[in-house]
Amino acid sequence: MAELRAAFAREVSGRRGGQVPAEQVLVTGGATHALSIAFRAVLRADDEVLVLSPHWPDAAGLVRAAGGVVREVPVFLELGAGGFGFDLVGAVEGALTPRTRAVYFNSPNNPTGYRLDRRRLAMLVELAERHDLWLISDNTYDGYDFTREGFPDIAGIGAAAQRTFSVHSCGTTYAMPGNRVGYLVCPPGAAATAAVWARYTGGAVPTVAQFAAYEALRTPRAELDRRRDRAAAAWWLADSTLEVPHTDVSGGLYTFLDLRAWGNGSGSCGGVPSSGSVWCRVETSGRTTAVGPVSASPPHHRSGWPRRSNASTRSTGKAPMSTETVTLERPGTVPTGDGQGTRTAICGVRPLVLMGLTHLLTTQSPCEVVFASADGFPEPGAGIDVLLVEDTLAQHVPERAVWRGSAPDVVVVRADATPDQVLRQVHAAVERRAPVSAGDRAPAGLSPREEQVLRFIASGMTHGQVARRIGISQHTVDTYVKRVRSKFGIGNKAELTRVALGLQPL
The missing domain is CATH 3.40.50 (Rossmann fold)
Structure with missing residues (x-):
């Protein structure tokens, strides 16, 4: 559909700050189809692709299906943890061989939520030019960049457009994942080869789906910004309530949970069973949803790192995960406790x-x-x-x-x-x-919840054990204890214990 190609070209031109001819744009059956075309257009048998990881699991399969060889280069967890101390160029160059043909990356990243800024993207451009490599940029989450700078398109940096295949998804950006429409922006001179592979790997995209995508492109900018803000708010809520170590997020719809410490020591992946016996239970407005087993992550980083979605139905069309609390449990266990925190x-x-x-x-x-x-x-x-x-x-x-x-x-x-x-x-x-009966009223100055926490402490429990027992966070238990200290003028743990022992243990 010529009108849709022209609309996509205008969208990309505005972002890159330069004219992109419609002839360089291919309408595809989603981002996966676009990636498949790009890999097939540049790879010969046994050519290698440096896949910056952690990565979307299917990316490696698409490289292999095109006859290529995957060489994973761990960067996103390292960048998120090490910041300026991590040598991105050194890591990528260290993985180069004479067979290396391209570099694939996804930013904002699925599954870590890390986003490459213009400075680091410029480093990749310079490296690709120095070693004559193709760049395959997976921009599926370009509409969900939470930074003030906004999404930086690598193809708009220097002469990168001459060697960059840019992949885009309508399903994520315009909250229409079932429509299966995406597009591929090819370097000059590469569109003809890509068009042949498009025909051989899926044919034409249904006209009705193209019309739907064309209408979606007319979504007001303010509405798209509001969807992005909802996703950012969902991440912020998750970040403020998650008690599990997890990656920081600057864009996209996922964060990576570090569950390595939750393994039972019997597995082969850093102490976490590769069968995925450690799960996250996600309670979403009263519903319970499994985020996924450990083994759902890409092979290189699957050891105790399942991903968690921050998406909401109204912002992305994906599963409703925007309002949730996350707890950890092993299959077959039942959470203990006779109370919950105040659900707000x-x-x-x-x-x-x-x-x-x-x-x-x-x-x-x-x-x-x-x-x-x-x-x-x-x-x-x-x-x-x-x-x-x-x-x-x-x-x-x-x-x-x-x-x-x-x-x-x-x-x-x-x-x-x-x-x-x-x-x-x-x-x-x-x-x-707070349900307080006449016979079970708290001592003067103590709320019922403060008394409950103090009684459990009197029974010998740690703050963490109290939190698990009554179904609240350890931070909340700490807050209650601080209030008790303040009310009674308690200066140290010994005095707190004496007050606690003065109550009848539960």
């Missing part, structure tokens, strides 16, 4: 305010933020205890009759409220919901 929802506030409130509540209150949305409410039956809502949206809170079971306490947040004011409102709501 934040609704109807601007994305930056949403992130700020999430951080405030997860670090300075007993609340467990299980839902966060700029323009919606949790579903009835989600078990929400406290609902924070901006004053402009308060009139739209569902009636109590709509909620299944107990309706949440609603905290109306004024636009000019200070953090201390919000915390006082939230704590008041938490206290109102």
Whole structure:
């Protein structure tokens, strides 16, 4: 469809800052098809491709299907951990052989969430020019760059467009994954060869799918930015609540969870069974979803590193994972504990305010933020205890009759409220919901939850054990203990233990 090719060319031209002829653009059956075409266009039998890893698992399979040989080059975890101390060029050059033909990379990266900036992309361009290599740039997550700079297209750096195949996905950018439309921007002179491989590896993309993609390209920029902000807010929520070591994220829809310490020592991959017996349980607005077993990660980095999605249905068309808390358990185990943290929802506030409130509540209150949305409410039956809502949206809170079971306490947040004011409102709501009978009332000055934590400490539990026992984070337990210390003027652990022993253990 000529109109769609021209529209894609205009989109890329605007990003690169230079004219890209429509003749260099191929409409493909998704990003996977585009990658397959690019590899086949440049590889001969046994040519090698340096695959910067961790990487999307199917990328290596596509190289092999094109007759190539995969040489993984670990960079993204190292860049994320080592920052400026990691030698990107040295790592890539160290993997070169006389058979090396191309370098493949995905940025923002699936699965780590790391994003290559212009400085590092320029290093790859210079390296490719020096060694006469093709660059195959997987730009699937170009619409989800969370940095102020925004997505940097490597083909717009210097003369990189002369040797770069750029892969793009409508499914991710425009929240239409089932439509299977992507596009490939070829270097000058390479489009004819790529078009032959397009015909041999899938043929024409259905016309109805192309029309849908054409309409999707008309999505207002403000709406695309809002979807990106939702994904960023989802990541921020995950980052503030995850107690598992994980990669930092500057773009894309994934983070990598480091579960190596959760292995049982019987496996062959760094102590973590390669069969994937360690899983993440993800609770999303009352639903439970498995993120994936250890073995779902690319081979080079599969040892205890499953990926976790930050996507939400409304922002990407993918599984609803934007409002979730993550805990770890082994298959067949049942979480212990007779209580949960105060399940809290934040609704109807601007994305930056949403992130700020999430951080405030997860670090300075007993609340467990299980839902966060700029323009919606949790579903009835989600078990929400406290609902924070901006004053402009308060009139739209569902009636109590709509909620299944107990309706949440609603905290109306004024636009000019200070953090201390919000915390006082939230704590008041938490206290109102605390079930305290006349015979089980806390000692003067202690809330029921503070007494509960103190009783478990009196029974000999550590803070971590208390957290697991009552279903809250260790950070929240620490917060309760700090409050008890403050209320009783306790200066050290010995004094705290004496106070705890004065209570009847559970």
